[in-house]
Amino acid sequence: MKNSVESRAPVINTFLSLLAFMWLFPFLFVVFNSLKSGQEYNLGNFWDLPTTFSIVENYEYLATKIDLLSGFMNSLVYGLVAAFLAIAFSVLAAYAISTLNIRGRLFWFLLIYSGTIFPFQMYLIPTFRFYSFTGIYDTKFGLIIFYIAICMPFCLFVLRNFFYTLPKELVEAAKMDGAKDLTILRKIYVPMAKAPIAALFLFQFTWVWNDLLFGMTLSKSEETRPIMASLSMLGGAGNNIPAVLLAAFIASIPTLVIFMVLSKSFEKGFIISTK
Amino acid sequence: MSLTNEISNEPNNKGVQKKPISHSKSRKNRKIEWTPYLYLLPAVTLSLLFFIFSIVFTFFISFTKWDGVNDIQFVGFENYIEMFNDPNFLIACLNTVIWVLGGLIIPVLIPLILAIAITKSRFGSAFKNIFYLPNALSPTIAGIIMTVLLSLYGLPQVMGMLGLDSLQTNWLNIPYVNTLIMVASGAWQGIGINLILFIVGLNNIPTEPIEAAKLDGASGLTLYTKLILPLLKPTTLIVLLMSLVNSFKTFDVIWVMTGGGPYRTSETLAVTMYKEAFVNNELGYGSAVAIFLSIITLAISWFFLKDTFKGEE
Amino acid sequence: MKKILLGSIITSLLVLFTACSGENEKSSGSGNETVDFFSDKVDDEAAYSEISELINEDIGVELNFVGYSDTTAFQTAVQQSLGQENSPGMFTWWSGYRMEDIAKSGNIEDLTSEWEEYYIPAGVNPDLAEAFKVDGKIYGAPATVLYNGIYYNQEIFEKYNLEVPKTFDEFLALCETLKSEDITPIGMQDAGWASFLWFQQLIAAYNPELYTSLVNGEISYQDEQVVEVMEIWQSMLDNGYFAEPVDHMTRAKQFSNGDVAMTYESTRFTKNLEEDFGLEAEKDYSRFILPSMESSQKPVIFYETSPIAISSASSEKDNAIKILREYYGEEQQQAYADQMGIGFLEGVELGNETNQNITEKANSDDHLSMIRYYEATPATIVDAATTSLWEFVYDPSTSSIENTLKTIQAESEKAFSN
Known part of the structure; x- marks a missing residue:
């Protein structure tokens, strides 16, 4: 689809540039203001350019207030493992629901999908009780399985719809050659689903990385708490906003790195051959 | 190859392509095969443990009066009756409808147009990065940024400097206008996911039917409306439904920006649920709202999904 | 892609391993006895770590501040753990109906005698107890007064x-x-x-x-x-x-x-x-x-005053009671005032004249509080x-x-x- 550089290209690029500016605008606003010192920001006009360059100062303020490293490794592990396993489980389930011979496809789908329609806050009390009861409260294992579960519905939805569109001739041909279901999934479906899987990995990692509510409720010790919990210790109402923003940028680095790494996978369209 | 023939290959076609497989299988094997169910096992186990357990728990609580610590009192349908008689509930429903409508237009239509434009632009990947950027931020931080930007010293002050004095007020205090502003700022952070789904979807559309259609002389708008958009339908369905579900559940943005105010005018069902359950400690009532919300969302999801499952049984 | 997948598998195994071994570490403990203190006022962390040091010097018990920036998370963690051994020894709470709810459940300690024997002699204004009274018994000790x-x-x-x-x-x-x-x-x-x-x-x-x-x-x-x-x-x-x-x-x-x-x-x-x-x-x-x-x-x-309550079922209960007896010591309250600029006991230097004035006024007879x-x-x-x-x-x-x-x-x- 990229080959057609049409005569309308300038129009499209102008349109995109305008919208892109709108999207970047809050960032520019934030970047300018996060260069200011806490008091300069608070007292001055938000629309004045910074007169100081206070990144170091702000960073030092952060260092005295919170430990950004604590939670960083935890969240990295939670994000990578939960995203990976949630996708793995969803691939299996999506394959079964879209292709294999099972009864009640819609039922099974809705059973797993129900996780996404139920308001998140309502999970807190039953899950907390369940965790306390089984002793997995405040453990890494506990957080990981919760994150796997909560990430599954969306993955299942995307993968099921994707598998569903794949031409079934491929499967039939493979079956003729005597391939087993699992082999077909591994050799044909998963490689074809590379782009959606990459996108899902990004989304789910980001979701887990940014989660505060569950991470904070289901853990209490520093060894278990995720990064957003330590970040949020910067305080409530009264704040040094530039420092908070700086912390937010530092904390967003892993999600941005994963985005950059996976970004190419979204563009490479998989050419489906029906021959 | 004619255009119409190709379109009939599109997935939402009452499972025409599916049948052969299930047919041949069921004919080969009359008794129920259990191995396919093993594929569902991990996902279903976790769903039962977390989702179904929580939903059943909440369903039970919705028929009781409970403050979270003391004994649970069974009250029958009282919470539901109270809910439907509460004038604020109606306002919350109305606001939820606004969010859902806004959620259909902004987070679905804009990413779709953007995705098409981006796949056509030479600088596509740069633009994609820009639009995805806010998504990397945590919702809390995005909330802070938006609050600052919309505060009296943010954009309203710029309006004042431009001489538009009447706009130099706290926008978030104006009933219903604040809801629209919140829908928009929610979109600022939220469209990244939908955009990427659309890009992935567009890039995964088989090229052959399009080339064929082009040879047949189709171009521009016709190409899109007649061919590409129908082929994109599986992706559109995901984006549409997830936007709907998320609009129904919208809570964070509102809680951070207006807290449902002023005087509860921007409250949605999810905010009502939260306030009752966690602020007023009326977990029974809060659960009733949660169940009501979930049933509606489930019904809508079922309505959208049932067709794509037809003929598969 | 492959690298990430491979990396994920390796880390997932590592985590399961460390998660399990992490459990053992915790149970063996670090020697000193600690009491978990759940609080939704995350700004207080620095103040309480100083107070913990002071109290630890005196009675050999440490206060482990666990901050919750999210009210829902805090409330759930406290309310749903009450009645269990692993509930936090101490936690901050709200006066009013929320106090009533948890007091009536019988899950928090009645501190009436502690007030008479320790808090009032240490200089805490007895009127403050009004905010924490449920059915005539006092269930909280003031964390601070605003x-x-x-x-x-x-x-x-x-x-x-x-x-x-x-x-x-x-x-x-x-x-x-x-x-x-x-x-x-x-x-x-x-x-x-x-x-x-x-x-x-x-x-x-x-x-x-x-x-x-x-x-x-x-x-x-x-x-x-x-x-x-x-x-x-x-x-x-x-x-x-x-x-x-x-x-x-x-x-x-x-x-x-x-x-x-x-x-x-x-x-x-x-x-x-x-x-x-x-x-x-x-x-x-x-x-x-x-x-x-x-x-x-x-x-x-x-x-306004927010109470500190003690969970009856907690294994840390006895140490928590000991900590609260120390909490109103002059040094401890001074440490809080030095960090936060607020306080409510007479004799504590707030380091902020404006706050000092109002605190004195509130304790005087010219004003009603x-x-x-x-x-x-x-x-x-x-x-x-x-x-x-x-x-x-x-x-x-x-x-x-x-x-x-x-x-x-x-x-x-x-x-x-x-």
Whole structure:
């Protein structure tokens, strides 16, 4: 689809540039203001350019207030493992629901999908009780399985719809050659689903990385708490906003790195051959 | 190859392509095969443990009066009756409808147009990065940024400097206008996911039917409306439904920006649920709202999904 | 892609391994006994780590501060763990109906005898116990006390030769002068609950007894005295004495750069003004108490106090009780004051003159101190009142006074009938 550089290209690029500016605008606003010192920001006009360059100062303020490293490794592990396993489980389930011979496809789908329609806050009390009861409260294992579960519905939805569109001739041909279901999934479906899987990995990692509510409720010790919990210790109402923003940028680095790494996978369209 | 023939290959076609497989299988094997169910096992186990357990728990609580610590009192349908008689509930429903409508237009239509434009632009990947950027931020931080930007010293002050004095007020205090502003700022952070789904979807559309259609002389708008958009339908369905579900559940943005105010005018069902359950400690009532919300969302999801499952049984 | 997948598998195995071994580490403990202290006031962390050191020197027990920036997470973690051995030894809570809920469940310690034997002798004002009483027993110890008052920008007051008002009429005249100088007199916070602040203060300025009877359901909200107070408030709103309600940080900015001259806030606000805005107490800002409308009446200082409660079932209970006995020691309270600039025991140097003044006033006989509206009256009334008072603030009129008071009265009747 990229080959057609049409005569309308300038129009499209102008349109995109305008919208892109709108999207970047809050960032520019934030970047300018996060260069200011806490008091300069608070007292001055938000629309004045910074007169100081206070990144170091702000960073030092952060260092005295919170430990950004604590939670960083935890969240990295939670994000990578939960995203990976949630996708793995969803691939299996999506394959079964879209292709294999099972009864009640819609039922099974809705059973797993129900996780996404139920308001998140309502999970807190039953899950907390369940965790306390089984002793997995405040453990890494506990957080990981919760994150796997909560990430599954969306993955299942995307993968099921994707598998569903794949031409079934491929499967039939493979079956003729005597391939087993699992082999077909591994050799044909998963490689074809590379782009959606990459996108899902990004989304789910980001979701887990940014989660505060569950991470904070289901853990209490520093060894278990995720990064957003330590970040949020910067305080409530009264704040040094530039420092908070700086912390937010530092904390967003892993999600941005994963985005950059996976970004190419979204563009490479998989050419489906029906021959 | 004619255009119409190709379109009939599109997935939402009452499972025409599916049948052969299930047919041949069921004919080969009359008794129920259990191995396919093993594929569902991990996902279903976790769903039962977390989702179904929580939903059943909440369903039970919705028929009781409970403050979270003391004994649970069974009250029958009282919470539901109270809910439907509460004038604020109606306002919350109305606001939820606004969010859902806004959620259909902004987070679905804009990413779709953007995705098409981006796949056509030479600088596509740069633009994609820009639009995805806010998504990397945590919702809390995005909330802070938006609050600052919309505060009296943010954009309203710029309006004042431009001489538009009447706009130099706290926008978030104006009933219903604040809801629209919140829908928009929610979109600022939220469209990244939908955009990427659309890009992935567009890039995964088989090229052959399009080339064929082009040879047949189709171009521009016709190409899109007649061919590409129908082929994109599986992706559109995901984006549409997830936007709907998320609009129904919208809570964070509102809680951070207006807290449902002023005087509860921007409250949605999810905010009502939260306030009752966690602020007023009326977990029974809060659960009733949660169940009501979930049933509606489930019904809508079922309505959208049932067709794509037809003929598969 | 492959690298990431491979990496994920390896890390997942590593995690399961470390997660399991992590458990063992915890149970073996670090030698010292610790008590978990769950708190939703994350700003307090530094203060409590100092207090922990001091207490540890004395009795060999450490206080482990566990902060919750999210109220829901905090509430769930506390409420749902009560009654279990692994519940936190100590936790901060709210006075009022939430205190009542957990006290009635029998899951928190009755501290009545602790008050008599330890807290009162250490200098804690016995009146504070009122906020934590359920059925005559005291279930909490004050974490700290916050006093409310009207902050004013001294630079503006000096510029226009204004003086701190001694009567209510002087206060109104002051607002009028500011208005005529194009300065909005009073900044307002737009939080959903914040509408009760001026309501309580104006009612108490009219007549402190009216406030007490109102929150106890002994007088109707539709009583003509209440209507009169609302009319005074209405005229203040109509005269433009109040700024448009804005978020907390915006209001702090308005106050600091002189866009508004005054604002109603608690003693916690000073830390905000000093650290984030670089203002100095008694130089850039100060505070006064709203004068009473009748000169024969004492002005009222409203306070809020959040309790520390002890979980009965917790394995750390005994140590938690020991810690609370130490908590009101002079050094410990001084450590808190040094960090936060607030305190409530006599003899503690707050290091902030403005806060020191109000704390002394509150402990003196010239002023009355009262529990603020939010904790003083049942929650369902507060909920209805804060919502409908906002409706009045945004649209002050005779009919909205009528509607607002009618709504609150209806809730009040419901709450006090059972």
